[in-house]
Amino acid sequence: MTYLTFVRKERRLLTFAISLTFFSSFGQTFLLSLFVPYFLTAFDLSNASFGTLYSLATLTGAMALPYLGQWIDRIPLRNYSMYVASGLLVAAILMSIAWHVAMLFVALIFLRLTGQGLSGHTAQATMARIYDRDRGKALSISALGYPIGEAILPSLIAFMMVYMHWRTVWGFVAGLIALFFIPVLWSLIKNESTTVEKSEEDVGTTRENYSKIFSDNRTFYTIPAILIPPFWVTGLFLYQVSAAGDMGWTAAIVASAFVAFAISRIVSGLLSGPMIDRFSAQTLFPFFLIPMMLGLTVAIFFSGTWTAFIYMGLVGVTLGLSSTFKSSLWAELYGTKMIGTVQSLFASIMVFSTALSPFLMGWMLDSGFTLTSIFVIALTSSFFSALLSCRLFFKS
Incomplete structure (x- = not known):
């Protein structure tokens, strides 16, 4: 369709x-x-x-x-x-x-x-x-x-x-x-007509659902990759204006680069739908961090105004893919009857991580870390998270 x-x-x-x-x-x-x-x-x-x-x-x-x-x-x-x-x-x-x-x-x-x-x-x-x-x-x-x-x-x-x-x-x-x-x-x-109340027998108890989620090894393959984008984006976006001087960017450049971020997020989000319907979220999920990793790589190795737009645009691609891939992945891995329980659990974990991110970023900047060095840490953690999520190819 x-x-x-x-x-x-x-x-x-x-x-x-x-x-x-x-x-x-x-x-x-x-x-x-x-x-x-x-x-x-x-x-x-x-x-x-x-x-x-x-x-x-x-x-x-x-x-x-x-x-x-x-x-x-x-x-x-x-x-x-x-x-x-x-x-x-x-x-x-x-x-x-x-x-x-x-x-x-x-x-x-x-x-x-x-x-x-x-x-x-x-x-x-x-x-x-x-x-x-x-x-x-x-x-x-x-x-x-x-x-x-x-x-x-x-x-x-x-x-x-x-x-x-x-x-x-x-x-x-x-x-x-x-x-x-x-x-x-x-x-x-x-x-x-779809707003039909489901019985406790249909969806299971919360304890049973959590047991099913955490007894599935694939859960632990996905958690790091799910947390990486919101964790680093929250911290980097919060402090990147004040720390942008390290990269040769001004506040105006960072603000303008958000246009690239928004556009790429919309486009990638729309494109991700047909991709999932054709190949499945489980197949595509291990690759969704690649645009963000490329954006971080550009910011690390190149200088100039243009790097802010490339970096923000590629991060926007990963964010656009992420919002669609995650919800579809939960349905594929755990079924749709308990989708609310699964999604709210992982959303809660994500919120915890984003609450910690500003503290860590603030400490790193106060301790003398440059924005470039933080980009390197973000890139390294993204790479290993993506590598771990490749285990989804082995549907066990």
Whole structure:
């Protein structure tokens, strides 16, 4: 089935999934970082104290994710998606009225959990479960909400904050979620015939599912490769503007290179769908780190403005492939009945790794590591992770 035919036929569920991945932006670091200067002033926080608060909020959400994420396997999708959207609404409301640092902390927990965690989880688990032959296309299309949010929302939010208080901006976000996102989501999913509640016997207990996951050797072949891109991208993107002088890049060059990152992520994400449908995610997975490794190699051995664009573009290719490959791989390895449990577990592990990345990167930079030396470490760890994932070829 071609992309156009597939989109026309499945436009309702695809729109549902894209809406979730787009609105997940409100819990993502790239958008929340815009508010950090205002948080520091309003709550009299230092950079270090806010960083600790943010990491604790992220880790708290990560701990709750496996439990809350597995309920998508047990209750109707229309109910589950409304719970997730309502949680995002509560987070935005709390942020708009936060008058104490404790309320800011609770708002951050809800934003990280429902935004970064459960919104994307709901979209990807739904696509992976419902579609079989066209799973790759469904996942790649649903993931478009991520780069669309990255392209549109930062400029829009920055423009709004020129004329409004930051709390007012969050009030508008809450209104957008309540008056647009939730009604649209409900209209798309309320009559969906696939939202049938599954019994405990169908999906098994959480303990049984975890036992199945960790007794499968292929799990340990995939975990390092899954964690490497978000771990290094989180740390490198957070500090690369301040450390870009090591590479001869300016802040303007790094900002411009994000265009290459976004475009390559969209294109590779769309191309990954038909590739998975033809060859399977299990066959292709060992190769998805190669573009990122090539980008790191270019940044290590070459200098000049152009290297920033090549590096960011190739990293974007790996990120675009990653979001589609992972969800499809879980369905292939563990089946679709427990896809919510599997995906939420690995998402939680990923969030833990991204929470640790800024601490490690900050320590390395403070200890005298150059950006080039960090690129070498990232490249080495990516190479061995990719090598380990090659064991997926041996389907045991």
